[in-house]
Amino acid sequence: MIWLASFPRSGNTFFRNILFEVYGLESSTFHREENYPMDENYAAYPFVKTHLLPDQLPEEHRDAPKVYLVRDGRDALVSLAHHRKDIIEPGTDFYTNLLEATLALGGSYFGGWSENVKQWTAEADVVIRYEDLIEDPLREVEKLRKVADLPEPNRERLPTFEKLKFGQPQYGSGATFLAREEEVAALAQKNFRKGRAGSWKEEMPATLLPLVYELHGETLERFDYKRGEETGESLKPVRVLMEANKLSDATMDGVRRYQVELLQALRALQVQLPNILTVDCMIGDAIKPLDSVVDMINKEAESGTENEVTDEDLLQEEAPSGYENLLLQLKAWLANHLPLSIYEPMRRLYTKSPARSMLNWLSINVRRFRSRAERKRIIQSYDLVHIPLPQNYFFVKLFKLPVVGTVHDLTHLVFPEFHEKHNIKLSEAGMQFLQKAKAGIIAVSNATKQDVLHRYTIPESDVQVVYEAANGDLFHPVKDPERLRRVRDRYRIPEGPYLVSLSTIEPRKNLAKTLAAFLELKSTGAHEDLTFVVCGKRGWKVDTLYDKEHPHASAIYFTGYVADEDLAAVYSGAKALCYVAHYEGFGLPPLEAMLCGTPVLFGDNSSMPEVVRDGGVGVAAGSVAAIRAGMEQLLLADEEELRKAALRRARGFSWLRTAYETFLAYQHARK
16 A cells, blocks of 8 residues: 555545546545544555544554645645535634634644645655646656556546536545435535635735744745745734733623633644744733633633632732732622622722722822833833723833723713713723824724724724634533533523523613513413523612513523533523623624524624624614514524524634734734
């Protein structure tokens, strides 16, 4: 046997069909995929295709002759991203697939293009360039005579890409394991997509080219794959100080989840770009490396309990320096140990008193008198500061560095009635700081970007849209009946169909009108067994949310806090997520639900139509009748099609993409 190796989408299947049609030589495959067929007697074939690295081959066959096909990495990566989107994981996002394949995190994607090429070309007996193969197929295949006794070729049977794409080729159509002819034809058309050299120029996003050249440029040049005029600027080393005091907050709200997920994805990026990206986090007065902070975040996730990482954990390597850390620890302790019915009035009393303003004044002045030498050291150590929450600007305002700020929403201006006066003042102070600092703005949606441009004198070129995402490890369709049952029992969710809501109980989330619409729907008598499940901590406002004397009030259930690891099952078991907010800068729960295949009833305003699209139904948030009609529409529609649309839409978002585009925002600010 002879190994016929390549990085995926490098002409291996085309090569095998030439061997079969022209020379009458069959071939097999070797892989380690559980869900894909493989011949048990693969080694009995004259040629065996593989994408694995040389040291991953069976030991007894490692010394067999080796032929390697190498293709322009840009073409191979683009084709692989399409292949994953169309065949391997239908519905996934092309850009995200391409980013993942380019980075090849943790040695995935067969080691990555460069590593695959380097290892195989060091061992191969024959190396054939794909571009030469499609120019003169027989000339290149004849090179195998160095390692094999080839029969005389039947030149009249030489296949073309068009013939393979619209026919039923021996390899690449699934003819050996697919039963229906239409399935064979469809797979062939997807496998033999273009076959041209240089087609990457039409499809490679310009934002990814600098990354491709950073990671694979040396290997591209080694095989004479030249860079064109479209190369763009090279990536510049950037050292980032990220303000991360939100990690000390006991509540896992949307902003804290954003920062947690972003930091984890930035760490993966930093591993691949150790000489380009460095991120440290500032928590209180302590500055900690990204690896250390992410390890602490993972410790919280592994503990399986809510908010297990406290301020003490985050600051244990350096003793707290200042009263703020003690106050944060006290706040976290109170939030974790006091009932909400006691904690909420105390929090409101504190925010309305002069104490908070005095503490803020003290905080600013303490930092003002921070050692000049320490400030100078920080300024010299970093290229920019990232503020993930504008309200926290005062933690880093004394560092005279370029600033990148994430703006999640402008609800303090759009709906000031939903905020306390102090929060409005602090939010606006943060935005004014970003404007004055001429910061690069990361807007989490286009709706938020338009709000920023409308309200502030910030150049549009300084505002970049970088979407958030949902964690695919946590959120995915749950189909296991036993797991679904366990979660129902754990949170006392009744049997039968249900609608679910996941949100803080506050006016902006519009839960009162949503529940009123549900009760109207129940009153029609059309959905007798339907219930409404409200997930989240049961606060002191619950009694005013709906008419407890309504005949169908007993169909509304409150679960209390739902652990992250159980949310996917709760979403998956629901007919729809009801998230009819008055305003959202992005809205993570709808995306989480859609990633579980659950459609969303959403407020047809702000960012929600932009995020959800055809993954649900939009309604006027202010109309109970419209919300009820939206519920009916979702319940009567084709459930399978709705779930497919929701999942397809959610797969267009990725935290890795969020991290990479945030990194590009750093690059822009670095200029």
